[in-house]
Amino acid sequence: MKELKLMKGNEAIAEGAIRCGVDGYFGYPITPQSEVLEHLMAEKPYEKTGMVVLQAESEVASINMVYGGAALGKKVMTSSSSPGVSLMQEGISYMAGAELPGLVVNVVRGGPGLGTIQPSQADYFQTVKGGGHGDYRLITLAPAFVQEMYDFVELAFELSFKYRNPAMMLSDGIIGQVMEKVEVGDYQPRWTNEYIRKNCPWALTGKTSDRPHNIVTSLELEAARQERVNLRLQEKYRKIEETEVRFEKTMCDDAEYLIVAYGSSARISQKAIELAREQGIKVGLFRPITLWPFPSKAIHAMSKQLKGILFVEMSAGQMVEDVKLAVGCNIPVEHYGRFGGIIPSPSEVVAALKEKLVK
Amino acid sequence: MAFKGTLVIDTEKCKGCAVCIEGCPQKVIALSKNVNGKGYNYLEMINEDACIGCANCAILCPDGVIEVYRVKV
Amino acid sequence: MKREDIIKPENLVYRRTPVLTDNVMHYCPGCGHGLIHRLIAEVIEEMEIQDNTLAVAPVGCSVLAYNYFDVDCVEAAHGRAPALATAMKRLRPDQFVFTYQGDGDLAAIGTAETIHACNRGENIVMIFVNNGIYGMTGGQMAPTTLEGMKTSTSPYGRETDLMGNPLRITELLAQLPGTYYVTRQAVYTPALVRKCKKAIRTAFENQKLNKGTSFIEVVSNCNSGWKLTPVKSNEWLEENMLPKYPLGDIKVPEK
Numbered sequence: 001m002k003e004l005k006l007m008k009g010n011e012a013i014a015e016g017a018i019r020c021g022v023d024g025y026f027g028y029p030i031t032p033q034s035e036v037l038e039h040l041m042a043e044k045p046y047e048k049t050g051m052v053v054l055q056a057e058s059e060v061a062s063i064n065m066v067y068g069g070a071a072l073g074k075k076v077m078t079s080s081s082s083p084g085v086s087l088m089q090e091g092i093s094y095m096a097g098a099e100l101p102g103l104v105v106n107v108v109r110g111g112p113g114l115g116t117i118q119p120s121q122a123d124y125f126q127t128v129k130g131g132g133h134g135d136y137r138l139i140t141l142a143p144a145f146v147q148e149m150y151d152f153v154e155l156a157f158e159l160s161f162k163y164r165n166p167a168m169m170l171s172d173g174i175i176g177q178v179m180e181k182v183e184v185g186d187y188q189p190r191w192t193n194e195y196i197r198k199n200c201p202w203a204l205t206g207k208t209s210d211r212p213h214n215i216v217t218s219l220e221l222e223a224a225r226q227e228r229v230n231l232r233l234q235e236k237y238r239k240i241e242e243t244e245v246r247f248e249k250t251m252c253d254d255a256e257y258l259i260v261a262y263g264s265s266a267r268i269s270q271k272a273i274e275l276a277r278e279q280g281i282k283v284g285l286f287r288p289i290t291l292w293p294f295p296s297k298a299i300h301a302m303s304k305q306l307k308g309i310l311f312v313e314m315s316a317g318q319m320v321e322d323v324k325l326a327v328g329c330n331i332p333v334e335h336y337g338r339f340g341g342i343i344p345s346p347s348e349v350v351a352a353l354k355e356k357l358v359k
Numbered sequence: 360m361a362f363k364g365t366l367v368i369d370t371e372k373c374k375g376c377a378v379c380i381e382g383c384p385q386k387v388i389a390l391s392k393n394v395n396g397k398g399y400n401y402l403e404m405i406n407e408d409a410c411i412g413c414a415n416c417a418i419l420c421p422d423g424v425i426e427v428y429r430v431k432v
Numbered sequence: 433m434k435r436e437d438i439i440k441p442e443n444l445v446y447r448r449t450p451v452l453t454d455n456v457m458h459y460c461p462g463c464g465h466g467l468i469h470r471l472i473a474e475v476i477e478e479m480e481i482q483d484n485t486l487a488v489a490p491v492g493c494s495v496l497a498y499n500y501f502d503v504d505c506v507e508a509a510h511g512r513a514p515a516l517a518t519a520m521k522r523l524r525p526d527q528f529v530f531t532y533q534g535d536g537d538l539a540a541i542g543t544a545e546t547i548h549a550c551n552r553g554e555n556i557v558m559i560f561v562n563n564g565i566y567g568m569t570g571g572q573m574a575p576t577t578l579e580g581m582k583t584s585t586s587p588y589g590r591e592t593d594l595m596g597n598p599l600r601i602t603e604l605l606a607q608l609p610g611t612y613y614v615t616r617q618a619v620y621t622p623a624l625v626r627k628c629k630k631a632i633r634t635a636f637e638n639q640k641l642n643k644g645t646s647f648i649e650v651v652s653n654c655n656s657g658w659k660l661t662p663v664k665s666n667e668w669l670e671e672n673m674l675p676k677y678p679l680g681d682i683k684v685p686e687k
Binding site: 363364374375376377378381382399412414425427428429 | 433435437438439440444446447448449452457460461462463464466467619622625661662663666
């Protein structure tokens with residue numbers, strides 16, 4: 001029988017982590033995501049599954065604890081909100097360079113600077129265009145439901161280990177704080193050290209006589225070799241782009257107009273397309289689930305049937321650049337955003353759709 | 360009881376830092392006038408008969424290039 | 433007696449430990465790093481824990497330490513080795529975990545990670561090599577640079593009014609309840625080398641007994657940065673470094 005729970009998004013992340021067999025969580029309190037660590041501490045997973053939970057001295061320490069744990073082939077994660085994730089960028093870059101799996105959850109709040117504790121989606125650039133130094137990419141999942149906060153923890157680790165690449169869940173203060181029904185799964189056992197030794201031959205498991213010592217590093221001083229490292233990474237990224245794109249389409253078959261939105265903005269836009277259709281506007285919703293790899297091809301394929309695309313995001317317009325690239329500017333692409341912690345209403349979105357595109 | 364010792368020096372890996380020479384109580388070792396492949400004046404035994412195999416040189420060597428053997432005489 | 437008669441396996445009294453790889457270390461001639469690496473490796477060999485030891489290398493001169501220790505190694509971001517080691521030991525308590533850091537890494541950029549790992553009493557061994565200078569980047573001022581000492585970023589000598597005071601972080605860490613064993617060693621004479629090795633052995637034995645953090649500072653040289661010959665740099669170390677950084681145990685468990 002299905003087990004249902006009423007949970008906050010942040011709690012669902014914690015619950016998902018415990019139940020899918022995560023080995024370690026290292027985090028630092030910051031609004032609006034502190035419930036992740038609070039829930040973990042309250043649930044005592046170290047007694048249930050042996051999962052390690054530790055409140056670190058900073059986000060810098062958190063991400064480097066994740067780096068250390070990931071080097072062992074363990075499933076380790078952290079979560080934070082925007083200013084904290086900015087602090088983590090160094091460690092994320094190291095993990096990408098050392099090709100380590102791992103999960104970072106960003107429950108985004110308004111910026112720049114200390115900004116506000118209200119929801120925002122202004123960390124898109126930071127997440128999918130780099131953030132830290134060097135040519136690297138993060139597998140980026142954008143949950144729009146509390147259920148997805150739960151489910152995507154497991155999915156993120158699956159993808160992250162498949163490609164030996166860090167993953168990010170780009171959430172926001174709405175999904176983190178809202179309570180919804182969640183169907184939770186059984187407690188899955190954590191990987192044994194023996195399993196890791198067999199399945200993660202790169203991991204630090206203790207050097208045995210049957211193999212040379214393993215080294216996890218992102219350093220390669222010789223330029224020619226460092227270029228080869230980069231070429232290998234780029235090849236991996238192309239493979240991810242070909243294989244792992246995820247998105248959801250709603251009422252798109254007959255759509256003349258399209259709203260593209262992810263996360264909370266997709267929830268708001270879902271209501272907006274219902275309102276717009278009541279007014280006779282044939283509009284559909286395209287929700288990217290992976291922000292990197294971005295579903296460019298799918299949006300491009302749809303553009304032939306469209307008169308225009310409205311992009312809705314709680315930012316000054318970040319993902320809109322990727323949407324414009326996807327459609328090659330063949331049709332009008334407009335952006336509607338509120339930012340700094342203000343959440344747009346569905347009727348505002350409909351008004352923007354009419355003003356900017358339907359006319 | 361006395362000891363008689365000798366050294367096997369990996370002259371190609373020696374960097375000629377001379378730290379070991381300071382530690383030798385018997386003045387057995389010195390830097391060669393010749394250089395190795397890396398251009399360092401490497402370590403050599405100049406007074407092998409005096410070596411007592413105390414291993415002080417090897418203990419001080421940052422690069423672990425000295426092997427020490429010793430017998431009772 | 434002929435040399436050939438002495439060089440026999442049964443007469444071997446000292447050889448390079450197999451817990452170090454065959455790679456030629458990139459350190460400058462006479463640098464203490466190689467020696468300190470060797471002592472750690474010898475302790476690992478003697479305790480027969482090569483198969484279950486994990487090393488964390490820093491950023492700085494010893495960034496490539498992972499090429500020399502023949503154990504599984506990870507290379508940390510600058511200053512973050514104690515954070516990595518924290519997670520590693522908690523996730524694999526069956527493994528011995530040690531960090532290896534220089535003064536810039538441990539006592540400047542990584543101060544927070546250092547203090548908090550020690551304060552939590554993480555059950556790890558921390559090796560701290562203090563030569564009072566940034567070697568890798570070309571001889572800049574470090575947190576432990578002595579007053580009046582010339583470096584490339586204190587070319588007229590460290591002025592404490594302007595640049596702060598040399599940091600005795602080891603004494604500071606000894607104040608924390610999480611540290612179990614805190615000591616300061618050096619490696620420029622055979623007797624000191626033997627003593628330092630004994631301290632490293634004690635630290636690893638402490639980890640075996642789950643005692644908390646063992647912290648070993650090794651006051652070392654940087655002949656390139658100090659612009660002295662290796663032999664002169666050891667003399668300079670004794671005369672100048674040791675008055676500020678005196679050798680000996682700072683915190684030992686009560687028996």
